Amino acid sequence: MKILIVENAEIATEKAAKILKDVVANSPNPVLGLATGGTMLNVYKHLVKQYEQGGFSFSNTSTFNLDEYIGLKEQDPSSYRSYMNKNLFDYIDIKITNTHLPNGTSTDLYEEAISYEKKINELNGMDVLLLGLGKNGHIGFNEPSSSLGSYTRIKRLSQDTCKANKKYFTGNNKMPTHAITMGIQTILDARHCVLVATGTEKSSAVRDMIEGAIASRCPASALQLHRNATVIIDKKAASTLSYIDDYLYIHPDGDDVLLSH
Ligand code: F6R
Numbered sequence: 001m002k003i004l005i006v007e008n009a010e011i012a013t014e015k016a017a018k019i020l021k022d023v024v025a026n027s028p029n030p031v032l033g034l035a036t037g038g039t040m041l042n043v044y045k046h047l048v049k050q051y052e053q054g055g056f057s058f059s060n061t062s063t064f065n066l067d068e069y070i071g072l073k074e075q076d077p078s079s080y081r082s083y084m085n086k087n088l089f090d091y092i093d094i095k096i097t098n099t100h101l102p103n104g105t106s107t108d109l110y111e112e113a114i115s116y117e118k119k120i121n122e123l124n125g126m127d128v129l130l131l132g133l134g135k136n137g138h139i140g141f142n143e144p145s146s147s148l149g150s151y152t153r154i155k156r157l158s159q160d161t162c163k164a165n166k167k168y169f170t171g172n173n174k175m176p177t178h179a180i181t182m183g184i185q186t187i188l189d190a191r192h193c194v195l196v197a198t199g200t201e202k203s204s205a206v207r208d209m210i211e212g213a214i215a216s217r218c219p220a221s222a223l224q225l226h227r228n229a230t231v232i233i234d235k236k237a238a239s240t241l242s243y244i245d246d247y248l249y250i251h252p253d254g255d256d257v258l259l260s261h
Contacts, residue, residue, distance in 0.1 A: 001223060002230045003210060003247040005238045006254035009042065009198035012232045015254065016130060016196045017046035019230070023128045023192075025056035031120075032063045033129030033182070033190055034088075035140070036080045039198055040132055044088040051092050058094035064120055065101040066131070066140035067181035070154065072104055078168050078175075079104070102152065102180040113152040113180055120186070129190035133197040136160040137205045137218035141181035148214070148222045150183030184222045193226050198234040206233055207240045230256075 006012050020043075024030045034040075051058070065080055072079040081101050089099055100119060106112035120126065131139050136158060142150065143158040156178050157165075169175040187193060197206050208218035210231065215221055223229040232254065238244055 001210065001226070002251070002256065004230065004232045004251050004254035004256060005244065005247055006232065006234055009039075009234050011254070012196055012198050012234045013039070013042035014046045015232050016043045016194055017050060019192075019194050020047055020128060020130065021050045021056065024058055024061050027127055028060065029123075030061045030128075031123050031126050032061060033126040033187075034063050034065045034084065035130050035132045036065065036067075036083045037132045039196055040130070041087060043130065043196060048088065048091045058092045061094055062098040062123055063094070063100060064116075064126060064182075065099075066129075066187075067179050068102045068104040069176040070104040070109065070178040070180055071176045074101075074105075076173075078173055104176075104180055109154055109180060113154065116152045116180075116182075117186065126190040128192040128194060129187060131187070131193060131195040131220075133195055133202055133205050133209065133220055134161060135164060135201055135205055137208050137220050139184070139187060139195070139220045139223075141179040142184050142187075142219040144217050144219065146184055146216055146219050148184050148216055148219070151186050152180065152182050154178055155181050184219055188222060188226055191228060193223055193229040195220065195223065195229070195231045196233075197231070197237045200236045200239060202233075202237045203240045206231075206237045207242075211242055 020032060065084060068080045074081040089096060102116050103112050136144055141155050143155060162175060166175055209220035212218055212221050214224050
């Protein structure tokens with residue numbers, strides 16, 4: 001695991017955007033895995049800015065999002081499809097038909113999950129997968145107790161997640177109770193995982209992910225098994241790490257100076 005600790009959230013999200021940009025700029029047919037949530041807003045803001053500065057195109061890029069709420073139509077303003085269009089796809093030259101999210105309104109959600117996995121495999125897997133971190137240690141919507149060997153499937157959202165994401169649902173718009181999400185094994189199959197977490201509220205999940213046991217109580221701890229995982233965190237999120245001095249020694253200022261994983 002490469003642990004890059006940077007001064008603040010702005011630098012962390014810019015760094016993550018740069019990793020995505022480099023993959024898009026340097027691969028003939030890049031395949032990106034994408035996340036949603038508050039932290040990612042800034043990653044996409046930086047990615048759009050880097051795109052506007054020129055020099056690369058998304059025209060050959062395909063994307064797969066980690067998850068989608070069950071029961072929300074694509075055009076629902078709270079769907080992750082709307083989030084992605086609004087915050088990234090509308091501003092870049094990607095072909096919208098190359099952007100994939102699980103269909104949370106499918107009449108056969110089990111089949112939908114299987115065919116989502118198939119689509120990822122047909123494109124030869126994800127070159128890089130962007131991840132956020134839940135306060136409870138979730139990645140995608142793999143909540144605590146998720147199987148570390150899981151593939152895309154339906155999950156009930158935990159009470160913690162419902163509490164954290166309630167703010168995105170206002171008025172009569174009730175928050176769904178279930179989502180369809182890539183599994184932990186789907187995530188581990190990506191060739192590079194890049195997780196971004198910022199702020200003090202993530203510090204205990206960050207500690208469990210990096211320094212805790214590999215256990216389903218903290219699904220993100222499964223990344224310890226990945227051969228090419230990069231964790232980008234700000235100083236606040238890193239504040240409770242026991243070996244913070246070592247991580248900073250290996251990658252001063254979050255610079256990726258060594259090829260260590
Ligand atoms: C959503 C997803 C989630 C979020 C996580 C952090 O697609 O993958 O795992 O990344 O809940 O969300 P924020 O950044 O809002 O704290």
